[in-house]
Amino acid sequence: MSNYLIYFLVAVGLFAFAALFALFGVYAERKISAYIQDRLGPTETGKFGTLQTFADILKMIQKELIIPAKADKWLFVLAPVIIFVAVYMGFAALPWGPGLVPSKINIGLYYVFAIISIETLGILMAGWGSNNKYSILGAMRSAAQIISYEIPAGFAIISAVMIAQSLDLQVIATQQGVASAETVKFLGFWDVTNIGGILSWNIFRAPHLIVAFVIYFIASLAEANRAPFDIPEAESELVAGFHTEYSGLGFAFVFLAEYSMMFLVSMIGVVLFLGAWNTPLPNIAGLRLADWTTGIFWGIFWVAIKSLALVGVQMWIRWTLPRLRVDQLMNLCWKVLTPLAFACILISGVWRLWLM
Amino acid sequence: MTLVKIMFYILSAIALASALYVAAAKNLVRSVFMFFVTLFALAGLYVLALADFVAVTQIVIYVGGILVLILFAFMLSGRETLEVIQSQKSNFINLSKLPAVLLAVMFFVVMFVALRQINVNEADWVKTAVAEGNVIKPDTVLIEHIGINLMTRYLLPFEAISILLMFALVGAAHLSRKEPQA
Numbered sequence: 001m002s003n004y005l006i007y008f009l010v011a012v013g014l015f016a017f018a019a020l021f022a023l024f025g026v027y028a029e030r031k032i033s034a035y036i037q038d039r040l041g042p043t044e045t046g047k048f049g050t051l052q053t054f055a056d057i058l059k060m061i062q063k064e065l066i067i068p069a070k071a072d073k074w075l076f077v078l079a080p081v082i083i084f085v086a087v088y089m090g091f092a093a094l095p096w097g098p099g100l101v102p103s104k105i106n107i108g109l110y111y112v113f114a115i116i117s118i119e120t121l122g123i124l125m126a127g128w129g130s131n132n133k134y135s136i137l138g139a140m141r142s143a144a145q146i147i148s149y150e151i152p153a154g155f156a157i158i159s160a161v162m163i164a165q166s167l168d169l170q171v172i173a174t175q176q177g178v179a180s181a182e183t184v185k186f187l188g189f190w191d192v193t194n195i196g197g198i199l200s201w202n203i204f205r206a207p208h209l210i211v212a213f214v215i216y217f218i219a220s221l222a223e224a225n226r227a228p229f230d231i232p233e234a235e236s237e238l239v240a241g242f243h244t245e246y247s248g249l250g251f252a253f254v255f256l257a258e259y260s261m262m263f264l265v266s267m268i269g270v271v272l273f274l275g276a277w278n279t280p281l282p283n284i285a286g287l288r289l290a291d292w293t294t295g296i297f298w299g300i301f302w303v304a305i306k307s308l309a310l311v312g313v314q315m316w317i318r319w320t321l322p323r324l325r326v327d328q329l330m331n332l333c334w335k336v337l338t339p340l341a342f343a344c345i346l347i348s349g350v351w352r353l354w355l356m
Numbered sequence: 357m358t359l360v361k362i363m364f365y366i367l368s369a370i371a372l373a374s375a376l377y378v379a380a381a382k383n384l385v386r387s388v389f390m391f392f393v394t395l396f397a398l399a400g401l402y403v404l405a406l407a408d409f410v411a412v413t414q415i416v417i418y419v420g421g422i423l424v425l426i427l428f429a430f431m432l433s434g435r436e437t438l439e440v441i442q443s444q445k446s447n448f449i450n451l452s453k454l455p456a457v458l459l460a461v462m463f464f465v466v467m468f469v470a471l472r473q474i475n476v477n478e479a480d481w482v483k484t485a486v487a488e489g490n491v492i493k494p495d496t497v498l499i500e501h502i503g504i505n506l507m508t509r510y511l512l513p514f515e516a517i518s519i520l521l522m523f524a525l526v527g528a529a530h531l532s533r534k535e536p537q538a
Contacts, residue, residue: 075389106497107409114412117420121392124427128385140431143424150420167499 010102014091022259023053029315036319063248068131071245075129080246080253083122087260090115094267095170097277097299098179108169109157112268113150116223119261120146123242126254130245138241141231141326145222148333149229153219155341156212160272162348163206163356169271176201177278178290188355196290197282201275206351212344213273215337217310220265222333224258227318231326266310270303274310277303364404371397388426395419406492409499 027042027050034041042049067073093108095101105111120143127139164172174180178196186192187207192199203209222229231237238244243254270276277299283290293302324332374393381387395418402411476482485491492498506514 072383072386075386105408106495107412107499110409110412110416114415114420117416120424121389121419121427124424124431125389128427128431136431140428143428147421147424 014102015088018088018091018260018263019256021263022256023057025259025262025311026053026056026255028312029318032312032315033319036316057252060248060252065248065250066245068245070131072129072131075125076245077250079122079126079129080243080250080257081122082125083119084253084257084260086115086118086122087257087264090264091260093169094264095173095271095276096303097296098174098294100277100296100299101170104170105168107167109161109167109172109268109272112169112264113154113157116261116264117146117150119223119257122257126246127242130242132245134238134240134244135242138238138244142225142242145225145229145231145329148330149219149222149337152215152333152337152341153223155338155345156216156219157268157272159212159341159344159348160202160209162345162352163202163209164272165352169276172202173271173276173278176205176275178283178294179278185356188351192282195282195284196278196294198275198280199282201273201278201280203273206348206355208344208347208351209273211340212348213269215341215344216269216273217313218337219333220269221314221317222329224261224265224314226258226262226314228321228324229329230318230323231329262311262314263307266307266314267303269310270306274306275302360404364401367397367400367404370394371401385427385430388423388430392419392423395423406494406496407498409502 030052031041031049033039042052045051045055067076090112092103093101093105093111101108123142123146124139127135127137127142130136161167161172164175166172166175175182175184177200178194180193180196180200182193183191184193184196184200184205186199186204188205190199198204203213221227243251246254279290279293279298279302281290281293371394374390374397377390378387378394381390395414399411399414402408402414
């Protein structure tokens with residue numbers, strides 16, 4: 001029975017993490033945007049405004065859940081839950097440290113990729129259920145965008161999988177450090193199995209994976225509906241896109257899903273390309289930095305730091321770049337990213353055959 | 357009753373109930389969303405049968421691809437078109453339903469007879485497989501077998517399907533192209 005108790009605890013822990021991260025993420029986003037735009041951001045509530053998002057969520061919980069008279073009530077109420085659950089279920093397969101993964105699945109990466117695609121369905125439900133022109137336009141844009149960008153993202157992921165030869169995220173993670181069972185070569189010629197650190201990360205095992213990582217990162221921005229790909233909720237055109245009609249807890253769930261999604265896609269990127277829970281510090285002769293900084297707690301620390309750094313870049317991009325037009329968006333996806341991702345797959349195949 | 361059996365019955369009940377709703381509901385969009393529940397329950401059944409790759413593929417292709425495309429078609433077609441479809445008369449007994457009913461009954465008879473005649477657990481090939489230990493365990497990595505088989509034994513069907521998909525792609529690109537101004 002204690003087994004099941006642990007399962008429940010892990011599930012609740014992941015939910016608590018997602019919720020806490022969303023609170024922290026909204027605060028960070030406000031502070032970063034304020035810094036970029038030369039403002040101060042929240043300052044009044046708590047020290048440096050740290051309690052601002054807690055106050056916001058308290059306000060949201062108290063608010064009335066308004067359901068528009070002509071909305072499809074069931075779809076309208078269920079949509080935010082499905083959007084969030086889709087993202088939340090993705091966390092089940094992600095590794096946090098050596099031997100520390102909520103659910104060890106042989107095809108973990110494929111599972112995460114599948115689960116994320118359910119989010120589209122939730123967004124379409126929200127758009128249709130709201131019975132509002134802005135919502136439906138936003139939902140359609142979002143679906144078109146997510147379906148298109150799944151292709152370059154998928155190919156970038158495949159080119160990393162071809163190097164790693166596994167779909168199990170924990171196996172992919174283990175390969176990129178001193179714990180690796182097989183020989184790891186830096187750029188295909190220098191054996192760094194015992195040196196580890198940043199040198200054995202996937203992006204340095206095969207340099208074309210840097211390109212694949214950039215493709216994945218751009219596509220993941222689009223999948224998380226983040227700027228510069230935020231045309232589904234373009235404020236200046238569509239009020240708030242697919243979540244125009246949501247208030248109170250429904251809106252909170254949509255927001256929670258967006259921030260969890262940011263963390264989820266960053267963490268997948270970290271696991272696939274940036275060494276997962278492995279330390280960036282290499283062993284230098286007698287200075288066994290990599291051995292000292294590998295372990296369960298170090299693993300959690302590194303994976304969290306790297307993912308948070310990527311989330312930080314996502315926020316930085318959001319407040320720096322203007323939004324793309326729909327046609328520019330599709331051009332970028334189909335004419336630039338997809339062919340590049342195909343090239344990455346080809347190079348991966350050649351690399352695997354001749355250099356590894 | 358083991359946990360697996362309980363899960364099986366729960367998932368089958370969900371799959372059947374939601375499939376019935378899909379077939380019977382008046383509201384087309386809702387029935388599409390209910391179809392999502394059916395597919396998810398089916399994916400759960402595949403997982404219980406240790407076919408995790410099939411389960412995930414089911415979600416990627418049907419939920420992530422086909423369902424979203426169906427919804428897209430709905431949203432582009434507007435309310436009036438949908439209302440025409442929804443307001444069609446549907447008596448319980450209806451001549452136009454005859455082929456469907458016949459097909460369903462015949463299929464049911466075939467399945468029922470087959471189930472009566474074959475005792476699945478006693479079949480020869482099942483017995484030999486169990487005796488030789490040639491069975492899938494929960495921790496077997498299936499994708500390697502799938503990959504090897506696709507590239508050796510089933511290479512010809514695999515290539516044939518890829519050419520078929522290529523046809524479809526070229527055809528779609530041709531259809532959606534702008535006509536040259538005459």
